[in-house]
Amino acid sequence: MTSLQERLGKLDGHLRRFRQDGVLNLIGGQDVAGVEWFETRSPVDESLIAPVALGTPADIDAAAKAAKAAFPAWAAMPGDQRKALLHRIADLIEDRAEEIALCECWDTGQAWRFMSKAALRGAENFRYFADLAPGARDGQSLPTPTHWNVTTRHPIGPVGIITPWNTPFMLSTWKIAPALAAGCTVVHKPAEFSPLTARLLAEICHEAGLPPGVLNLVNGMGEGAGRALTEHPDIKAIAFVGESRTGSMIMKQGADTLKRVHFELGGKNPVIVFDDADLDRALDAVIFMIYSLNGERCTSSSRLLVQASIAETFHAKLADRVNRLKVGHPLDTNTEIGPLIHQTHFDKVAGYVEKGRADGATLAAGGQRIGDKGWFIQPTLFTDARPDMRIAQEEVFGPFLTSLTFRDEAEALALANGTAYGLAGYLWTNDLTRALRFSEGLEAGMIWVNSENVRHLPTPFGGTKASGIGRDGGDWSFDFYMETKNTAFATGTHKIQRIGA
Numbered sequence: 001m002t003s004l005q006e007r008l009g010k011l012d013g014h015l016r017r018f019r020q021d022g023v024l025n026l027i028g029g030q031d032v033a034g035v036e037w038f039e040t041r042s043p044v045d046e047s048l049i050a051p052v053a054l055g056t057p058a059d060i061d062a063a064a065k066a067a068k069a070a071f072p073a074w075a076a077m078p079g080d081q082r083k084a085l086l087h088r089i090a091d092l093i094e095d096r097a098e099e100i101a102l103c104e105c106w107d108t109g110q111a112w113r114f115m116s117k118a119a120l121r122g123a124e125n126f127r128y129f130a131d132l133a134p135g136a137r138d139g140q141s142l143p144t145p146t147h148w149n150v151t152t153r154h155p156i157g158p159v160g161i162i163t164p165w166n167t168p169f170m171l172s173t174w175k176i177a178p179a180l181a182a183g184c185t186v187v188h189k190p191a192e193f194s195p196l197t198a199r200l201l202a203e204i205c206h207e208a209g210l211p212p213g214v215l216n217l218v219n220g221m222g223e224g225a226g227r228a229l230t231e232h233p234d235i236k237a238i239a240f241v242g243e244s245r246t247g248s249m250i251m252k253q254g255a256d257t258l259k260r261v262h263f264e265l266g267g268k269n270p271v272i273v274f275d276d277a278d279l280d281r282a283l284d285a286v287i288f289m290i291y292s293l294n295g296e297r298c299t300s301s302s303r304l305l306v307q308a309s310i311a312e313t314f315h316a317k318l319a320d321r322v323n324r325l326k327v328g329h330p331l332d333t334n335t336e337i338g339p340l341i342h343q344t345h346f347d348k349v350a351g352y353v354e355k356g357r358a359d360g361a362t363l364a365a366g367g368q369r370i371g372d373k374g375w376f377i378q379p380t381l382f383t384d385a386r387p388d389m390r391i392a393q394e395e396v397f398g399p400f401l402t403s404l405t406f407r408d409e410a411e412a413l414a415l416a417n418g419t420a421y422g423l424a425g426y427l428w429t430n431d432l433t434r435a436l437r438f439s440e441g442l443e444a445g446m447i448w449v450n451s452e453n454v455r456h457l458p459t460p461f462g463g464t465k466a467s468g469i470g471r472d473g474g475d476w477s478f479d480f481y482m483e484t485k486n487t488a489f490a491t492g493t494h495k496i497q498r499i500g501a
Helices: 004-021 057-076 079-095 097-108 118-135 168-182 196-208 222-231 244-253 279-295 308-323 343-359 409-416 432-441 474-481
Strands: 025-027 030-032 037-041 048-053 141-143 147-155 159-162 186-189 215-217 237-241 260-264 270-273 303-307 362-365 380-383 400-406 424-428 446-449 482-490
Touching: 004 048, 004 097, 025 057, 025 196, 057 147, 057 186, 057 215, 057 222, 079 097, 079 118, 079 168, 079 196, 097 118, 097 168, 097 196, 118 168, 118 474, 159 168, 159 222, 168 186, 168 196, 168 237, 168 474, 186 222, 196 215, 222 244, 237 244, 237 474, 244 260, 270 279, 270 409, 279 308, 279 400, 279 424, 303 308, 303 409, 308 362, 308 380, 308 400, 343 362, 343 380, 343 400, 400 409, 409 432, 424 432, 432 446, 474 482
Parallel strands: 159 186, 159 237, 186 215, 237 260, 270 303, 270 424, 303 400, 380 400, 424 446
Antiparallel strands: 025 030, 025 215, 037 048, 141 147, 147 482, 362 380
16 A cells, blocks of 8 residues: 555655646646746645646636637537547546545645545546537427427537635536536636646646647636636636635626526535434444535535434434544545645634634534644534524534434424525435425435435536525536527418418
């Protein structure tokens, strides 16, 4: 097994060119340096990783024009040829999987045990949508007694994709692969906190033979490159993953150009544990879904709702497990939780520890900074929370679990639905009729019963309320990236009213 020191040595080799040349933009198939630069630093020790080209509105304009120029040929390419190209991209992702994982761990602080498979998940995304590309334009035959209606789908045009910093490579492929499979061209603006693997993906796509301008990469800040992208008239749609507040801003910025938007936003997802559940499995799932990936994911089960009759025992076992979670260097195979992405985010998460205490919840585990270098925090558990507390209502986005108790099914459902969010929900019970009733009433776009988050690519992914607009996955992705056209052919001489004759 490769040691930590060996991984660090390999990482250093991969980063050498970034330290020398910086993380460049890719516009129209050409590397573009920045007039100005910003820094990406590792959350492990705050060391400089590399300078990053600071994209400007002029860079976005050039990228949008490149995407517009490349669109007609890419859209006209037969689906089987797009399929072959996307599979070639997947092959190259697999070839560079270790490099991608090492860079992702160092740039984001995510643990190797999770990120080591992230690139393979990205390759899977490309393969899945590659196989759908030949049939992406297929529609329906909808006959009537007098007409034959035929629907077809066509790519909407150049699109903007804005991705987050938490699992950036996988989420970039999750958005970019269906856009390319549909026949759209792309301008990608990754999060400024984690730019490395977006650059690797752009290089891989270019190496695979993607025509210049089909995928363009512009790094930068939200108010600069991001806003220019959301307001650009040549960009027909924006797919965004991130905070609900930012999604609202993007919707406003795109209003003047009537942009189509697809939002995967925040969550305050409940995991509801009834007293008849398999409590050992439920405990494992509760811990995994909030403390894995440093708690930095939109589908994390950040609110535990546990039936009062089992709460004391369940909390005791939970606190013991939380205290034994291994926090450490992300490239150490024993590490379960790495550092938070950035000081800004560390301060936010640590601030919620103080809010929980101030509001009267019980700090049952964690909550303290670890060490004086890097952004490590003890995995945190609050019990005895009330539903009106800030830690029970607001998205923390860290290894931070808030627990509330309920007496019966009605109270549990009211608590579960009692936030502004509606992304995911997790239900643990062995009562089938209760599971059916509860999932029907739960306000969430995705629900798992007696399971953690197990993704199946053909299923729809997305949320309700403040958690988003639209769905990804399977054919639902093409509903966003394509326009549907209906053509009606008269099959006889139906009556046409004569006026003015």
